[in-house]
Amino acid sequence: MSITEHITVTHLTDQPHPEEHTIEAPADTAPAATGVDLVHVPAAAVVIEDNVRTAADLDTAFLASVKRHGVLLPTIGYRNADGAVVVRDGQMRVLAAREAGTTVPVFVTERGDSTAARIAEQLVANERRTGLTDADRLQAYRQLELEGLSATAIARETGTKRDTVKQTLTVAKSDTASAAVTSGQATFTQALLLAEFDGDPDAITELTECIAEGYDDDELTHTATRLRQEAERREARVQVHADLVAAGKRVVGEDDDYESLDRLTDAADDVTDYAERTPLDAEAHAECAGVAWTVREYGTPEPVQVCTTPDAHHPRYLGHRATSTVGSTPEAEKSDEDRAAEAEERKAARRALVANNKAWDAADVVRREWVAGLLQRKTAPKDAARFLAVALTRHATIRYANGMVSARGLLGIEATGWEGDVLSGWIEEHPTKGLHLSLAVVFAGFENTANREWWRTPDRESRGYLNQLAAWGYPLSRVEQLAAGIQPTDDTDDAAADGEDPTTDQAVTE
Incomplete structure (x- = not known):
């Protein structure tokens, strides 16, 4: 079945609105359009009338369509004194038909109008067409x-x-x-x-x-x-969860109160040497009434043992008050309300941790794609030389960070071999791209250093690198704003709206 079998062509004409000034045919001309004939004329024999459209560039898809289907919508024209068909509306269709070596359907009318009328008709015909939505x-x-x-x-x-x-x-x-x-x-x-x-x-x-x-x-x-x-992780997590249940393990969820074993210890509170405040041993903890399992999602989901009765043990990390009151009167027993409040606080902190970690992993993918795109531009970004100078001095150790991200990968180099040989061979082939190559090496170092801890504890590297990317046009996500030392609040948005740059004092120059 052909696509053209269900196409109905309707010629629509705008209804004229009364105006003070209108374009009229000269008094000595014949009345317009007393009859309409539909004829098919070889495109090569058609005369194209002067047209308001000065650029007649044929779109590739349009030309392909005409070659396959011919001209579907009739053009509009008239016969000149020599009897040749002159097309007023449809020059693009005629030109495409000439390229395709086919005929053109033309509604031939009797014309007796002026140049002004022709221009007005062509303007209306071209500007009053509404494309498909x-x-x-x-x-x-x-x-x-x-x-x-x-x-x-x-x-x-x-x-x-x-x-x-x-x-x-x-x-x-x-x-x-x-x-x-x-x-x-x-x-x-x-x-x-x-x-x-x-x-x-x-x-x-x-x-x-x-x-x-x-x-x-x-x-x-x-x-x-x-x-x-x-x-992807949800699918993997469901499988890990199913394996735990099949093994008869108790599995907790996000709404349950529990604590990880590495944050608990059986050492008494008066033991202040952290070397002795060792975390709970999973094998020994198996006898605890609060033993349970959860699915940790740091990378690939995996089962992790936790404790649902953290108060049966001691916090591994003592706060300032606890360490400064060793030997003093023991604290009063916590009330049920206090315990419930602490449990809710732990759950809220854990939910925020999980959400931001997921957001960070997603940002890694988007940011690295953006950096690779930056390196594909013809010219290096503004202040690239200054950025490199600071990165190779104040952030010198970044250069040697190894990981999944490589300079060749960011540059889109597909050659295999030792990194140094590949990059040196590439720069010999692209001698004007030295700045791009240097940026790729430093970018790879920063990306291999970047990790989830950046948003929890922003440091000089995270602030300098992310704020520099932002200055070059990279849109920091909310979790990346945290890593850049920017609190993603309404104040930040207001500052940007007022023309202020909240990242200026946090750039890589710090």
Whole structure:
């Protein structure tokens, strides 16, 4: 079945509004358009009338469509004194048909108007055309698929890239995503993210709220990356949880009160030497009434033993008050209310820790992609030389940090071999990219140093590196703002709105 079988062509004409001044044909000319004939003329034989459109660049997709289907919408013209068909509206279609070596359908009318009338008609014809909306395309592509056309066939029939067709069909098949596009609540790019998480109501809710709050594409990228990682970890966590249950272990959740074994000890409070305040031994703790298990998500989810009765032991890390009152009168027994408040405080701190750790892992992916893109630009960023000078002096140890991130990876070099040989060979082939290479080496060092502790305890490296990236245009996520020494509050947003740069005194120059 051809895509053209269900296409109906309708010629719409704007109704003129009464105006004080109108363009009229000269009095001695014949009346316009007493009859209309539809003729098909070889494109090479058609005369193109003077046109208000001065740039007639043929779009590749449009030309491909004409080559496959011919000219679907008739042009509008008239016959000149020599009997040749002159096209007034449709020069792009005529030019494409000439390239395709085909004919052009023309509505031939009787014309007797002036140059001013021609210009006015061409302006109206070109400016009063409304393109299809994303919602229109969603419905049309979906209907074509239901008619039996594959994504490849739709792409071929419409002259559209196959990836674009696949993305459109993905959105069309998601009720949430298609509704968001149709209602105007989301752009097509945003709807693609909604479609990706179709079937995950929590992720859909979070993305929808972010879109409603006006998140830009960069912020949504951070959120979507984190949600993808959470989905992968959730699947792995479910499996670890199932294995624990199958083994007869007691498993606690986020709403339960528990403490990790490394924060508890059986050493008495009067033992102040931390070398002697050893954490609880998992094997020995197995006899405790509070023995339980949880799934830790530092990287790959794994089972970890915890204690649900932390008060049966002692805190491993003594606070200032505890160490300064050794030998004094013991504290009064805690009330049930105090114990409940402490338990809630521990749970709240643990939830915040888990949320920020997940956000940090997602930010790692987005930030490294952005840094790699920065290195692909023709010119190095502003103040790159100063940044390198400070990084190689004040942050000298960063240069030697090893890890998953490499300079060759950030530069997109696919050659294998020892890093130094690969990079030196690359710079010989790209002698003008010395600054880019130096940046890649330092970036890799910072990225291999970056870890979850950066947001908990920002240091000179985290503040200097992240604030410098922000100065170059990288949008710091909220957890990265913490690592940069910026509290993500309304005050920060207000300062930015007033033209102030809250990162200025925290840049890598510090």
